Amino acid sequence: MQNKIIISMLALVLSACGGSGSPAGNKPADAETTQTEANKETDPIALGLPVQSRMELSATTYNPRGWDVTGTQVEVTARLADKYGRPVTDGLRVNFTAEGGDIGEFCTTTNGACSVNWVSMDRRPGSGTDADNLFPNEQIGVVTITAHSEGEADFADQNQNGLFDAGESFVAYAEPFADYNNNGTREDGEWLLADTDGDGGYTSEVPTVFLGSSCSASARSAGHCPYNMHVRDSIRIVMSGNDLVMRVFEGNDINSYINNPATTLPDYKWEAGNVTVNNGFNGIDKDTQYYFVLQDQNGNMPATGTTLAVQIPTEYLLSGLTGDVDNAVINTVNGNVIYGMVYPLSVSEVSVATNPVITVTVTSEGDSLEVKLPIN
Ligand SMILES: [Ca+2]
Ligand SMILES: [Ca+2]
Ligand SMILES: [Ca+2]
Ligand SMILES: [Ca+2]
Numbered sequence: 001m002q003n004k005i006i007i008s009m010l011a012l013v014l015s016a017c018g019g020s021g022s023p024a025g026n027k028p029a030d031a032e033t034t035q036t037e038a039n040k041e042t043d044p045i046a047l048g049l050p051v052q053s054r055m056e057l058s059a060t061t062y063n064p065r066g067w068d069v070t071g072t073q074v075e076v077t078a079r080l081a082d083k084y085g086r087p088v089t090d091g092l093r094v095n096f097t098a099e100g101g102d103i104g105e106f107c108t109t110t111n112g113a114c115s116v117n118w119v120s121m122d123r124r125p126g127s128g129t130d131a132d133n134l135f136p137n138e139q140i141g142v143v144t145i146t147a148h149s150e151g152e153a154d155f156a157d158q159n160q161n162g163l164f165d166a167g168e169s170f171v172a173y174a175e176p177f178a179d180y181n182n183n184g185t186r187e188d189g190e191w192l193l194a195d196t197d198g199d200g201g202y203t204s205e206v207p208t209v210f211l212g213s214s215c216s217a218s219a220r221s222a223g224h225c226p227y228n229m230h231v232r233d234s235i236r237i238v239m240s241g242n243d244l245v246m247r248v249f250e251g252n253d254i255n256s257y258i259n260n261p262a263t264t265l266p267d268y269k270w271e272a273g274n275v276t277v278n279n280g281f282n283g284i285d286k287d288t289q290y291y292f293v294l295q296d297q298n299g300n301m302p303a304t305g306t307t308l309a310v311q312i313p314t315e316y317l318l319s320g321l322t323g324d325v326d327n328a329v330i331n332t333v334n335g336n337v338i339y340g341m342v343y344p345l346s347v348s349e350v351s352v353a354t355n356p357v358i359t360v361t362v363t364s365e366g367d368s369l370e371v372k373l374p375i376n
Contacts, residue, residue, distance in 0.1 A: 073120075
């Protein structure tokens with residue numbers, strides 16, 4: 001999700017992303033150019049700057065009950081380490097932005113990490129408000145959270161002197177932005193997080209020089225380390241609702257559903273007070289692979305705490321997955337992404353039972369659904 005390019009030895013192109021909030025500001029390298037390389041390397045600021053490859057954002061919950069509940073809190077933590085993998089200097093400011101809900105503006109690190117709270121509230125992406133037209137979005141209810149901070153690019157320290165020398169390979173990144181639709185490129189409405197090169201707008205081209213503070217004197221005179229870069233990382237969370245829908249697919253039908261969910265009918269659809277049966281579906285065949293797909297009213301992962309339980313006759317064996325929905329935004333099925341929780345299930349007969357049924361029960365906060373399907 002980030003535009004980057006590895007200069008000199010490698011030629012890899014990606015795309016940049018970032019968050020909003022206040023820019024960390026570029027620290028001019030001028031003050032450091034007077035230092036010798038030796039004391040530069042013991043400079044706590046240079047030592048303690050994060051590098052892009054060692055920044056990671058995480059959340060306590062990726063599928064909070066946020067679509068129909070306001071005030072649900074999620075703790076979002078940024079962890080950052082320097083080029084040696086050591087925690088960054090205490091007090092480093094990390095800025096946050098969220099496309100939906102509300103998030104703390106920034107935190108300052110202790111032992112390489114700090115946290116802010118995200119809270120569910122409007123704006124809810126894809127909820128149909130006028131503002132939806134202003135911002136690109138990939139999936140209703142799915143929020144991109146981005147953090148950024150001042151830091152350094154990664155480089156391959158071939159002579160092991162702890163400094164970037166001209167000729168050593170490094171990775172360059174375009175300026176960070178909030179990638180609301182998670183496609184890796186910046187569209188209108190996606191917030192520029194930091195104007196790293198100070199030209200007054202978004203610069204999509206990756207820099208041709210190493211950005212950071214760890215430059216040798218000769219690298220500096222060659223134009224490297226003009227200022228620090230802005231390291232960044234993004235996660236997505238989904239504002240989940242509580243009106244649950246379960247769909248049942250046989251075997252490979254799940255693939256056509258994933259590829260075209262708008263027109264592909266499931267074998268069986270079940271939501272509160274409403275059951276739809278398609279394709280002559282008359283229950284579960286033994287020794288056959290099924291996929292039970294559990295989603296909220298927006299086709300998203302149900303909120304954390306939602307559970308699917310299955311009961312079958314003692315004469316049968318159940319194999320597959322039951323239990324809590326993942327703490328996640330998506331599932332991957334046969335290499336395809338699906339928003340929602342997928343339970344692969346099959347039953348096999350050990351001995352003959354009379355009129356066997358499978359009972360599937362889904363419970364969540366304030367909601368419970370149960371369905372009985374014959375086993376054929
Ligand atoms: Ca989004
Ligand atoms: Ca070096
Ligand atoms: Ca985008
Ligand atoms: Ca710029």
